[in-house]
Amino acid sequence: MYNRHHYIGGKSVEGTSGRFGPIFNPSTGEQQGKVALASKEEVEAAIANAEAAFPEWAATSVVKRARVLQNLVHILYREKDKLAEVLSSEHGKVFSDAQGDVQRGLEVAEFATGIPHLIKGEYSDNVSTGIDMYSMRKPLGVVAGITPFNFPAMIPLWMSCMAIACGNTFILKPSEKDPSVTLMFADLWKEAGLPDGVFNVVNGDKEAVDTVCTDPRVKAVSFVGSTPIAQYVYATSTAHGKRCQAMGGAKNHMVVMPDADLDQVTDALVGAAYGSAGERCMAISVAVPVGKAVADKMVEMLKPRVEALRIGHAMDPQAEMGPLVTADHLAKVRGYLDLAEQEGTSIVVDGRKFEYNMQGFEKGYYMGGSLFDNVKPEMRSYKEEIFGPTLQIMRAESFDEAIALPTNHEFGNGTTIYTRDGDTAREYVNRVEVGMVGVNVPIPVPLAFHTFGGWKSSAFGDINQHGTEGVRFFTKTKTVTSRWPTGIRSGAEFVIPTLNS
Ligand code: NAD
Numbered sequence: 001m002y003n004r005h006h007y008i009g010g011k012s013v014e015g016t017s018g019r020f021g022p023i024f025n026p027s028t029g030e031q032q033g034k035v036a037l038a039s040k041e042e043v044e045a046a047i048a049n050a051e052a053a054f055p056e057w058a059a060t061s062v063v064k065r066a067r068v069l070q071n072l073v074h075i076l077y078r079e080k081d082k083l084a085e086v087l088s089s090e091h092g093k094v095f096s097d098a099q100g101d102v103q104r105g106l107e108v109a110e111f112a113t114g115i116p117h118l119i120k121g122e123y124s125d126n127v128s129t130g131i132d133m134y135s136m137r138k139p140l141g142v143v144a145g146i147t148p149f150n151f152p153a154m155i156p157l158w159m160s161c162m163a164i165a166c167g168n169t170f171i172l173k174p175s176e177k178d179p180s181v182t183l184m185f186a187d188l189w190k191e192a193g194l195p196d197g198v199f200n201v202v203n204g205d206k207e208a209v210d211t212v213c214t215d216p217r218v219k220a221v222s223f224v225g226s227t228p229i230a231q232y233v234y235a236t237s238t239a240h241g242k243r244c245q246a247m248g249g250a251k252n253h254m255v256v257m258p259d260a261d262l263d264q265v266t267d268a269l270v271g272a273a274y275g276s277a278g279e280r281c282m283a284i285s286v287a288v289p290v291g292k293a294v295a296d297k298m299v300e301m302l303k304p305r306v307e308a309l310r311i312g313h314a315m316d317p318q319a320e321m322g323p324l325v326t327a328d329h330l331a332k333v334r335g336y337l338d339l340a341e342q343e344g345t346s347i348v349v350d351g352r353k354f355e356y357n358m359q360g361f362e363k364g365y366y367m368g369g370s371l372f373d374n375v376k377p378e379m380r381s382y383k384e385e386i387f388g389p390t391l392q393i394m395r396a397e398s399f400d401e402a403i404a405l406p407t408n409h410e411f412g413n414g415t416t417i418y419t420r421d422g423d424t425a426r427e428y429v430n431r432v433e434v435g436m437v438g439v440n441v442p443i444p445v446p447l448a449f450h451t452f453g454g455w456k457s458s459a460f461g462d463i464n465q466h467g468t469e470g471v472r473f474f475t476k477t478k479t480v481t482s483r484w485p486t487g488i489r490s491g492a493e494f495v496i497p498t499l500n501s
Helices: 040-059 062-091 095-112 154-165 180-191 206-214 227-239 262-278 292-307 327-342 399-408 422-431 467-473
Strands: 002-004 006-008 011-013 020-025 030-036 122-128 131-139 142-146 169-173 199-201 218-224 243-247 252-256 284-289 346-349 370-373 390-393 414-418 436-439 475-483
Touching (some): 002 020, 020 062, 040 142, 040 169, 062 154, 062 180, 142 206, 154 169, 154 218, 154 467, 206 227, 227 243, 252 262, 262 284, 262 390, 262 414, 284 292, 292 370, 292 390, 327 390, 399 422, 414 422, 422 436, 467 475
Parallel strands (some): 002 030, 252 414, 284 390, 370 390, 414 436
Antiparallel strands (some): 006 011, 020 030, 122 131
16 A cells, blocks of 8 residues: 655655545555645645746756756656556556557657747847837746546646746646556656756645635646536636636547448447547547448447457456446446436447456456447437447438537537548538547547647637647747837837838
């Protein structure tokens, strides 16, 4: 049994609130540790440290900041497997998938090494006689990240690398379910040469989040998690004068046209719906075959594949899917499957029946993959996010009926279309009301140099994660109008300057 505390001002700091949360090993179902839950005062201490470290870090040359990021990239490659192992033990995703979690975050660190170029401003020479105008991107100050359980490496790296490269000091409030990887990051940042106080971790729950969202010293909050909390964090932070980006939940549809290659579609659906036990905000949770023939064939091809999913503990090299994150989450997902049954869904494969009996793992939070057919738009099990290993099939008669489903859904994170027809794909890409779209790609997660963000109830705020939007989020623009030489005198002018001079 281990204890996880906070990391403030360059060192590990014991929690003093007296409150702790449990850390489970989802593969075994045992509690393996506990995490300190910070009080308001402890979060305020972290903010004070980050505020004290800000002037020096903001004044550090951009090339030196980039070099810290370069060092971090090398260290992260060196430590990738260790990080992935710890991540698997607290999250439950299989080791190879955990390596991907670290890798996708690492790629944002790689992107952030380009900060000298990314943060360049604009310059206009001689905008009026003897007058130059330029704009600079300045860091905001102390900024914070609040992250979900499902990508405990990638999402903290998305936020921290961009924020720190831009010259801010950073406070991370990771998920209390799997906090260990972020504390390992703290040591790695230090080894990379980051000064104390620039990267801080406060573990905690609502009390820590509320403090971060209301303290006037925190200038921006980047959040990823479920929609109700995203909305709450966005409303609270912006009401307290902060910049906020808050990414929320999802329900991602894959439209399958009659001309699609169904072997490709089956492979894509099995990976995208059941990988990471469906606990991905870009998982495909709804398949929309167009026409009865495609739907019948698709169900026939999917059924044996879902039944044959290899489910095992996180470090089993044969396992394709591990357990769910906690017993509570397992119960929530099972509850949705019960609801779907009551609502009249046709159950093709029932994951509730799965039992994993390997010695030592009998108490883990396992369930099998589920496949449901004849799902209807009015069902609550369709409207809400299940976040488990379940694929819902909604049969559509036409392309227009199919595209209406993701377009009219409350969430708008990701979607994809499988077709061999360029016109259809192009129309889908242009018309669908969703932020991230794939064409014959199962999980269209943008790479580090593009930006990540959904539409509608999948994201609140205007600026996406990473890519050049990450630089926009973590900086503010200062625009300077400058006249040289100083000897010019034109007398007092009482009208607004225009371009006539
Ligand atoms: P969550 O909303 O329960 O928790 C996210 C963060 O908010 C955690 O740090 C948690 O401690 C904090 N939190 C929880 N309850 C709170 C409360 N009442 N007040 C203040 N803070 C609170 O989300 P989760 O279960 O950790 O993660 C899964 C969710 O995240 C899913 O809905 C998934 O779709 C979403 N997600 C979205 C994206 C995206 O980019 N859109 C990416 C990953 C995950």
